Amino acid sequence: MENYYIWIPLAPLLGAIIAGLGGKWIGRAGAHTVTILGVAVSCVLSLMTLYQQYWGGAEPYNGTVYTWAVADGINIEVGFLIDRLTAVMMSVVTFVSLMVHVYTIGYMAHDEENWPAGSRAGTNSYQRFFAYIALFTFSMLMLVMANNFMQLFFGWEAVGLVSYLLIGFWSARPSAVFANLKAFLVNRVGDFGFLLGIGALLAFYGSLDYLEIFDAARAQPGLTMEIFPGVAWSVVTVACILLFVGAMGKSAQAPLHVWLPDSMEGPTPISALIHAATMVTAGIFMVARMSPLYEMSEVALSVVLVIGAITAFFMGLIGIVQNDIKRVVAYSTLSQLGYMFVALGASAYAAGVFHLVTHAFFKALLFLAAGSVIIAMHHEQDMRKMGGLKKYMPITYWTMLLGSLALIGTPFFSGFYSKDAIIEAVGASDRIGSTFAYWAVLLGVFVTALYSFRLFFLVFHGKERMDEHTRSHLRESPLVVTVPLILLAIPSVLLGLYAIEPMLFGDFFADSIYVDEANDVLAVIGSHWEGVLAFTLHALATPTLYFAAAGVLVAWFLYLKQPDLPALIRQRAKPVYKVLESKYWWDEIYQYGFAGGGRALGYVLWKLGDVAIIDGLLVNGTARSIGRAAGVLRRVQSGYLYHYAFAMIIGLLLLLTFYVGGLKGWF
Numbered sequence: 001m002e003n004y005y006i007w008i009p010l011a012p013l014l015g016a017i018i019a020g021l022g023g024k025w026i027g028r029a030g031a032h033t034v035t036i037l038g039v040a041v042s043c044v045l046s047l048m049t050l051y052q053q054y055w056g057g058a059e060p061y062n063g064t065v066y067t068w069a070v071a072d073g074i075n076i077e078v079g080f081l082i083d084r085l086t087a088v089m090m091s092v093v094t095f096v097s098l099m100v101h102v103y104t105i106g107y108m109a110h111d112e113e114n115w116p117a118g119s120r121a122g123t124n125s126y127q128r129f130f131a132y133i134a135l136f137t138f139s140m141l142m143l144v145m146a147n148n149f150m151q152l153f154f155g156w157e158a159v160g161l162v163s164y165l166l167i168g169f170w171s172a173r174p175s176a177v178f179a180n181l182k183a184f185l186v187n188r189v190g191d192f193g194f195l196l197g198i199g200a201l202l203a204f205y206g207s208l209d210y211l212e213i214f215d216a217a218r219a220q221p222g223l224t225m226e227i228f229p230g231v232a233w234s235v236v237t238v239a240c241i242l243l244f245v246g247a248m249g250k251s252a253q254a255p256l257h258v259w260l261p262d263s264m265e266g267p268t269p270i271s272a273l274i275h276a277a278t279m280v281t282a283g284i285f286m287v288a289r290m291s292p293l294y295e296m297s298e299v300a301l302s303v304v305l306v307i308g309a310i311t312a313f314f315m316g317l318i319g320i321v322q323n324d325i326k327r328v329v330a331y332s333t334l335s336q337l338g339y340m341f342v343a344l345g346a347s348a349y350a351a352g353v354f355h356l357v358t359h360a361f362f363k364a365l366l367f368l369a370a371g372s373v374i375i376a377m378h379h380e381q382d383m384r385k386m387g388g389l390k391k392y393m394p395i396t397y398w399t400m401l402l403g404s405l406a407l408i409g410t411p412f413f414s415g416f417y418s419k420d421a422i423i424e425a426v427g428a429s430d431r432i433g434s435t436f437a438y439w440a441v442l443l444g445v446f447v448t449a450l451y452s453f454r455l456f457f458l459v460f461h462g463k464e465r466m467d468e469h470t471r472s473h474l475r476e477s478p479l480v481v482t483v484p485l486i487l488l489a490i491p492s493v494l495l496g497l498y499a500i501e502p503m504l505f506g507d508f509f510a511d512s513i514y515v516d517e518a519n520d521v522l523a524v525i526g527s528h529w530e531g532v533l534a535f536t537l538h539a540l541a542t543p544t545l546y547f548a549a550a551g552v553l554v555a556w557f558l559y560l561k562q563p564d565l566p567a568l569i570r571q572r573a574k575p576v577y578k579v580l581e582s583k584y585w586w587d588e589i590y591q592y593g594f595a596g597g598g599r600a601l602g603y604v605l606w607k608l609g610d611v612a613i614i615d616g617l618l619v620n621g622t623a624r625s626i627g628r629a630a631g632v633l634r635r636v637q638s639g640y641l642y643h644y645a646f647a648m649i650i651g652l653l654l655l656l657t658f659y660v661g662g663l664k665g666w667f
Contacts, residue, residue, distance in 0.1 A: 005049070005061065005080050005082055006065060007041065007042075007045060008045045008046055008049070008090060008094075008141055008145070009042070009138050009141040009142050009145065010138075011037075011038040011039070011045075012035070012038040012042050012097075012134045012135070012137040012138045012141070013134070013135070013138040014034075014038055015034045015035035015036075015037065015038025015131075016035065016038070016131045016132075016135040016138060017131075018030075018034045019031040019034055019035050019127050019128075019130045019131040020127070020132075020135070023127025023130075024124055026127070027127075028126050028127060031126065031127035031130045032104070032105050032130050035131065035133070035134040036101045036102060038134055039094060039134060039137055040098055042090075042094045042141065043091070043095050043097075043098045046087070046090035046091045046095075047091050049082060049087045049090060049091075050084075050087040050088060050090070050091045053082070053084045053087045054084055054502075054508065060081070060082060060083035060084075060511070060512075061080060061081070061082040062079070062080070062081045062082075062147050062211065063079060063147075064078070064079040065079055065080060073206070074206070074207065074208060075208070075209070076150050076208070077150070078151055079146070079147040079148055079151065079209075080146070080147055081146065081210060081211075082145065083510070083511070083512045084508060084509050084510055084512045085285075085288065085289065085353065085509055085512035085513060086144055088353065088357060089144040089285055090141060090144060090145065092356075092357055092360045092361075093137065093140050093141060093144065093278055094137065094141070096272070096278070096360050096364045096488075097133070097136075097137040097140075097273060097278070099364065099368070099484040099488055100133065100269045100270075100272050100364070100368070100484070101130070101133060102483070103269055103272075103371070103480065103481055103484040103485075104129065104130065104133065104267075104269040105480045106375070106477060106478050106481040107267065107268055107371055107375060107481065108126055108129055108267065108269070111125050111126050111129070111267075112125070114170050114172075115170070115172055119172055121171050125169075129166075129169060129267065129269075132162055132165050132166050132169070132270075133166070133273060135162050136159060136162040136163070136166065136273060136278065136279075138158075139155050139159045139161075139162055140155065140159055140278045140279070140282070141155075142155040142158065143155025143156055143159065143282055143285075144282075144285055147210055148208045148209045149198045149201065149202070149208045149210070149213075150208050152286070153194070153198060155282075156191065156246070156250065157191065159250075159278065159282060160183075160184065160187045160191070163180075163183060163263070163270075163274055163279050164181075164183060164184045165180070166180075166266050166267075166270040166273075167179050167180040167262075167265060167266040167270070167274075168181070168265070168266070169266055169267060169270070170265070173265065175265050176265040176266065178262070178265075179259075179262040179263060179264075179265040180263075180266075182258065182259050182262055183259035183260075183262070183263055186249060186256055186258060186259040187249045187250060187259065189256060190245055190246045190247070190248050190249015190250060190256050191246055191250075192245075193242045193243075193245025193246050193249075194243060194246020194247075194249075195246075196242045197238075197239045197240070197241075197242030197243035197245070198243075200225070200235065200239040200242060201213050201239050204223060204225065204235045204239075205217060210289070214292040214293065217235075217236055217293055217296060218296075221236075221296060222234075223235045223236070225238060234297060234299075236293055236296045236297050237299050240290070240293055240294050240297050240300035241300050241303055243286065243287075243290060244283075244287065244300065244303060244307075246283070246286070247282075247283025247284070247286055247287055247341075248307065249283075250279065250280065250283045251280050251281065251282065251283030251284060251341070252280055252311075252333075252334055252337060253283070253307050253308065253311045253337065253338065254307065254310050254311045254314065255586060257315060257334055257586075258583075258587055260274075260275070260280065260330060260333065260334060261331060261334075263275075263330070264324065264326040264327055264330050268326065268367060268368070268374060269368075269371065271326055271329075271330070271371075272363075272364045272367035272368050272371070273364075275329070275330060275333040275363060275367060280333060280337055281337075281340075281360070283337075284337070284340045284341070284344065284352055284353070284356050285353075285356070287304065287344045287352075288344060288353050288513055291513050291514045291515065292514040294344075295347065295514060295515060295516045295519060298431065298432070301345050301346075301347065301431060301519075302345065302431055302432045302433045304341055304345035305341070305342055305344075305345025305346060305426075305429075305431060305433045305434065305437050306345070306433040306436065306437065307341060307345075308337075308338045308339070308340070308341025308343075309338065309342050309433070309436055309437035309440035309441065310338070310440070311334060311335065311337065311341070312335050312336075312337075312341075312342060312440055312441050312444045313338070313440040313441070313443055315331055315334035315335045315338065316331065316332070316335035316444050316447040316448055316451065317447055317580055318331050318580050318583055318584075319331035319332055319451035320447065320451045320454065320580065321580045321581050322451075323383050323384055324381045324383070325373060325374070325381050325386075325455060325459065326367070326370055326374075326381055328451055328454075328455045329363070329367055329370055329455075331451070332363070332366070332407065332451065332452065333363060335444060335447070335448060336407075338441075338444075339355060339422050339441055339444070340352040340353075340355050340356055340359075340422075342426055342440075342441055343425060343426070345431070345437070346422075346425050346426045346429040346434060346437070346521055347429070347431075347519035347520065347521060348421070348425035348426070348429075348521050348522050349513045350503055350508070350509055350513060351418065351421045351422050351425050351504060351522060352422070353503070353509070353513075354417075354421065354499065354500070354503045354504060355418035355419060355421075355422060357495070357499070357503075358406070358417070358418045358491075358492070358495055358496055358499075361406075361414065361488050361491040361492045362402075362406035362407055362414065362415055362488070362492035363403075363407070365399060365400070365402070365403040365406075365485060365489055365492050366400065366403040366404070366407065368484060368488065369396050369399055369403060369485055371481075372393065372396040372477040372481050372482070372485065373393070373396060373459060375481065376389070376392065376393055376396075376473075376474050376475065376476075376477065377470055377474075378470055378473065380470065383458040384458070385465050385466050385467075386459045386466060387458065387459070387460075387461070387462045387463050387464050387465045387466070388460070388462060388463060388464035389459055389460045389474070390460040390461060392474040392475060392476065393460075393474070393475075393476045393477070395476055395477075395485065395486070396477060396482065396485065397460050398489075399482075399485040399486060399488075399489045400456065400459075400485075401456065402489045402492055403488075403489065404452045404453065404455075404456050406492040406493065407452050408448050408449040408452050408453075408548045408551065408552070409445060409448075409544065409545075410548065411536045411545065412493075412497065412536060413492065413493055414491065414494070414496035414497075414499075415492075415496070416536070417496035417497070417500040417532075417535070418496060418500075419445070419544075420539060420542075420544055421504055421522075421525070422441065423438070423441050423442060423445075423542075424542075425522055425525060426438045428521040428524050428525060431519075442543060442544065442547060445544055445548050445551070446548070446550055447551065448548070448551065449547070449548045449549075449550070449551025449552050449555070450551040451555075452551075452555075453551065453555035453556065453559075454555045454558070454559055456555075457555055457556065457559040461559075461560055462559065462560055500532060500535070501529070501531075501532065504522055504525075504526070505522065505526035505529045
């Protein structure tokens with residue numbers, strides 16, 4: 001079984017190595033063939049694993065693949081934990097990645113046009129991009145398949161590294177270089193907390209293995225530590241909050257969210273891969289995997305709940321004022337990740353993972369559809385220069401409509417079942433912060449519908465606002481682009497219908513996720529479960545459906561019926577627009593506060609500490625003092641005999657004076 005599982009991450013890794021090192025010789029066709037083949041093999045094996053784990057009755061697998069080192073009884077190893085949670089993540093990651101790989105053939109077909117003439121960085125860029133996205137898939141698989149924190153941290157850092165390479169892929173653009181550096185640095189902040197959390201677990205429980213730590217924590221529920229002398233802190237609470245800091249960075253939760261919108265500087269395929277099923281969902285997966293620890297800390301769960309709620313609502317508001325088509329979808333991702341964390345904080349882990357799964361498909365669909373529009377518009381991304389694309393791009397139009405309907409939670413679409421379950425779950429929770437979280441996610445439904453259909457109407461409906469040259473070349477994207485859109489649209493519509501009962505109210509996750517009986521809000525909702533149709537019709541009795549419908553109607557009225565009205569509202573509500581367009585000034589806080597403050601402090605320490613004290617006083621000052629003393633002493637060495645005789649007489653008189661004075665002291 002171990003040999004079977006090991007090929008799931010190795011297949012895309014081999015494709016990445018061949019395309020990356022041999023791209024010059026195998027060419028474009030060879031690069032995309034080997035990487036797509038590798039990810040396809042991984043996808044098939046992942047789906048087989050999911051089938052065996054759920055329908056085939058296979059037992060979870062927990063084993064060591066390779067032991068790297070043993071230090072003081074602590075094993076540092078590569079190991080796999082394959083259960084239903086892992087199998088779901090593997091299947092989602094590999095399927096979305098496969099669609100992205102196929103789509104990339106069309107999107108990057110003319111990548112040479114994105115590089116300056118004669119650029120060496122643009123040489124074999126097509127092959128290099130495929131190598132990167134295959135390596136990204138390998139890294140994410142190593143993360144989700146891990147059975148220990150060392151391998152988890154390896155995958156965690158690997159996806160961060162490859163995302164750095166992909167966000168700044170068009171390295172000739174200063175904005176791309178700034179964006180990838182920003183992503184790298186912000187993630188390092190979160191990863192510092194993540195590493196401290198792993199260190200705390202290792203220090204107090206003596207292991208890096210998940211199951212061993214879970215058992216040790218349950219055996220010592222009252223274990224405390226002193227961060228400040230005399231103040232006892234729960235070890236589990238501290239560790240869980242620190243791990244969540246890592247999740248805030250990787251999954252872009254406020255205030256560590258600032259890197260994700262700027263990651264749109266990378267090519268659209270990687271935007272879909274990062275934002276849909278891979279990097280940004282790593283934090284969701286980690287918290288769900290650590291559910292036995294989080295269930296021991298009400299404080300940590302409340303922190304997760306409140307941070308998720310803040311992100312879900314306030315990041316969604318920014319999406320309303322964005323004009324870049326990809327950035328609207330990016331802020332949508334931030335908001336939906338907040339929904340997932342709200343579910344985790346309410347102990348509805350299954351609902352959070354369920355939304356992760358449904359969101360992966362319709363968000364990948366939305367990003368790739370946005371990329372299809374960008375291709376047709378000759379890489380124009382400003383929605384104010386679009387309009388009326390429906391008649392030119394029918395497949396992109398209908399697939400993006402399906403993705404948008406799923407995103408806003410339209411009944412019978414996948415997003416409805418996962419999002420509605422989260423809202424119901426947090427409404428049934430009595431945890432500290434749950435009331436605030438409930439209103440945040442409920443109002444977020446209106447916001448989501450507003451920015452989603454603002455995008456849809458501005459791009460596909462209304463008058464055509466592009467220039468004549470662009471209009472004359474408008475056409476539907478090639479099959480290599482549209483087929484992935486169709487394949488992603490199918491689960492975006494149908495998955496929720498079939499998956500809601502087993503994943504939320506059945507035993508789908510079995511022992512993969514642990515929920516304390518007193519915290520099981522999904523069990524409360526499940527006690528009234530009467531089937532998918534009844535759950536769908538129940539939406540008529542809740543405000544969720546009406547908030548979504550109101551958002552669509554407002555978008556229709558503002559951007560189709562009265563297209564001049566948004567400018568008037570913007571003028572009248574200028575302070576509000578300023579706040580949203582400035583993104584709450586978080587970029588300025590980081591850039592001029594933390595980064596600028598750090599540079600200013602460094603300048604002061606350099607001038608005062610290094611130049612003035614160390615170089616000026618200690619190093620050069622000592623040298624200058626010795627030089628001055630030597631200059632004085634040098635004058636004594638005149639070379640005249642009578643000078644030396646005079647000095648000897650003076651010295652003799654001083655010695656006699658000292659000697660005589662000393663004798664008098666004895667008598």
